[in-house]
Amino acid sequence: KILEEGKALQKQASDIFKSTELEAERKLERLFEMLKEHGEKVKELKKRKLIHERGLKEVQRERENLELEVKQQKGMTERLQKVCRDISAQNKQFEEANKQIQTSEEERRNEINNKFEASVQELHQKMSEEESMESLQTKNNQLREQFDMISEEHHALDF
Numbered sequence: 818k819i820l821e822e823g824k825a826l827q828k829q830a831s832d833i834f835k836s837t838e839l840e841a842e843r844k845l846e847r848l849f850e851m852l853k854e855h856g857e858k859v860k861e862l863k864k865r866k867l868i869h870e871r872g873l874k875e876v877q878r879e880r881e882n883l884e885l886e887v888k889q890q891k892g893m894t895e896r897l898q899k900v901c902r903d904i905s906a907q908n909k910q911f912e913e914a915n916k917q918i919q920t921s922e923e924e925r926r927n928e929i930n931n932k933f934e935a936s937v938q939e940l941h942q943k944m945s946e947e948e949s950m951e952s953l954q955t956k957n958n959q960l961r962e963q964f965d966m967i968s969e970e971h972h973a974l975d976f
Contacts, residue, residue, distance in 0.1 A: 826855055 833839065833847050 822858075826851060 830848055830851060833844050833851075836844065839847070
């Protein structure tokens with residue numbers, strides 16, 4: 818657009834120069850006005866350019882900041898993923914250890930239960946034996962008393 822305006826301005830200046838209707842002083846005045854207008858447009862364009870360059874620099878800084886932030890976020894994400902993998906691995910280890918402990922405790926409990934049952938059976942057997950022994954002792958005492966009585970009777974008969 819600027820090039821087109823420059824070419825149009827150049828054509829107007831050329832037309833003014835070639836014009837035979839205007840006097841030299843009038844031609845110079847018109848050329849001066851055109852040059853003055855063009856200078857003002859150039860100044861305005863330079864101001865716009867400066868504003869746009871500042872905006873561009875600001876956008877570039879913002880982009881760099883965002884890229885840095887994205888990079889930091891990626892790094893944080895990678896670290897968090899690694900921590901999650903580590904925690905998952907530890908969790909699996911804990912689960913395996915827990916299963917081993919449960920298995921060994923179950924075996925231990927079964928062993929203790931078996932020993933307890935064996936002890937209870939042994940106690941029942943001993944109690945039965947003691948009852949049988951007591952029964953035998955009672956019979957033995959009864960027979961001894963009978964023997965003593967017979968012996969006394971027999972002794973009494975001999976005298």
